[in-house]
Amino acid sequence: MIEEIQRRVNADQALQHRGRWVNLTFVFGIGDDDYLITISAGKITDIRQRHLPTDTGSFSIRASKDSWDKHWQVTPPRDYHDIFAMLPKQIARIDGELLPLMQNLQYFKDIIAKLRDGKGDENGG
C-alpha cells in the first residue's frame, strides 16, 4: 500500500535531513485515487486518501497506477524512471504551487521512488 512510503521515508535519516525544510501537504495521485501526504521537517506525519474535494495540498503529482508500477520497478523502463522523464511524455502530471516542489525537487523525487523495490504492484495500492 501507499502508506509504505511513510515507513520507508521515516526510517531514512539522511533523506529526512535533506528534506528538513519541507513542511506541507501535497497530493499524490494514483489513477483515480488521490492521497494527501503530510510532511513535517522532512518526516512524513500522515498519509490519507482524499475523500473531500476541500482536502487538498500545495501541489499535486499524478500518474496512472500502471505508470507508478513501472516507476517502482527495480530497473524501471525508460520514460518511467524519473518523474521528470514522465512529465515530457505526459505520463505524469504536476499542478498547483510548484515553488516548494522545485525548492526540494530531489527530495520529493526520492520519497516517491522509495517504493522502488520490484513490488510496485502490491505497494502501489
Place this chain on the structure above:
Amino acid sequence: MAVEFEPMIGRYFMLEVGGKSYRIYMEEAGRGIPLLCLHTAGSDARQFRHILADADITSRFRVMAFDLPWHGKSNPPKDFRNEDYKLTVHGYKAIINAVCSALELESPVVMGCSMGGRIVCHLALENPAYFRAMIALEGADKLEPYYNLDWLYRPDVHGGDVQAAFVSSQVAPTSPDEYRWETLWHYMQGGPGIFKGDLHFYWLDGDFDDRSPQIDTAACPIYLMSGEYDCSCTPEHTLATAQRIRGAKTTIMDGMGHFPMSENPALFKTYLIPVLDEIATIT
C-alpha cells in the same frame, strides 16, 4: 609513498573571442589525432576525466577538454556582473573555432555532448574540410523545451540543487551511483544562471533541423551516439536527426543516459572504441 598522479595535465591560456578576453582552463592527455571534447550545458570538462585517463584512447588520440567561458575553472569576462549569460549559436561556434585556432589543431575530431552534440552539426556544415570527424553524444538537431527555464535562476530556488535535480532524470537508473552523483555534483557547482544561459542555445537558438540535409558526411563523417534513458535528447530525437543527415552513423546505447562519458565510463568505452577505431582509419 609517492602519489600516483592521473595522466592529464591541466593548464590555463588566454583566449580572445568576440572582442572579449577569457582565461580558459583545459586538460589534455595523449598524443596523436586531436580529439577536442565539449561538455554539456551547465557543466564543465571534468565530465571527460575518464577519457583523458584511458591509455587505450590516449595512445592514439591527443585528448583535450576545456571549460567554456563562465564554466568550471574558466573565467567569465571581467565585466560579467553587467550581463546575463546567454549562449548563442554564433558565440558558441566562435569559441570553438578560436580554441582550435589557438591550439593550432590540424584536422581535429570534435566530440561534444548534448549542446556540444548540437554545435558539432553547425561546425560540420560550416567547415567540413577542416574537421576529421564529429561525434555527437546525446545530440539532436532540434529539441522542444519541457520546463520553464526561469526555475533555474531565481533567488528563492537554489540553482545548484534544482539543476542537479532536473538533470538527474537524464541519468540511466543502471548507471553506477558513484558516477551518477559525481555527474550531478558538477551541476550543483555551476555559476548562477549559467545552465539557463546554455539552454538558451540548446532549446531556443540552436535549431538545426532545416540545415541537417546540407551536411556532407563524405567530407566530414558524423557519428550520433545517444543513450536509451536520455529523456532530453531521446533516441527518437537522435534517430530523426540521423534521417536528416545523409550518411550519419547512429548508435543507441542501451542502459545509458544523457552523460555517457561521466555517468557510466566503462559502458561508454564499449560503444566509443569502435567509433574511434573507425575514425582513426580516416585518411
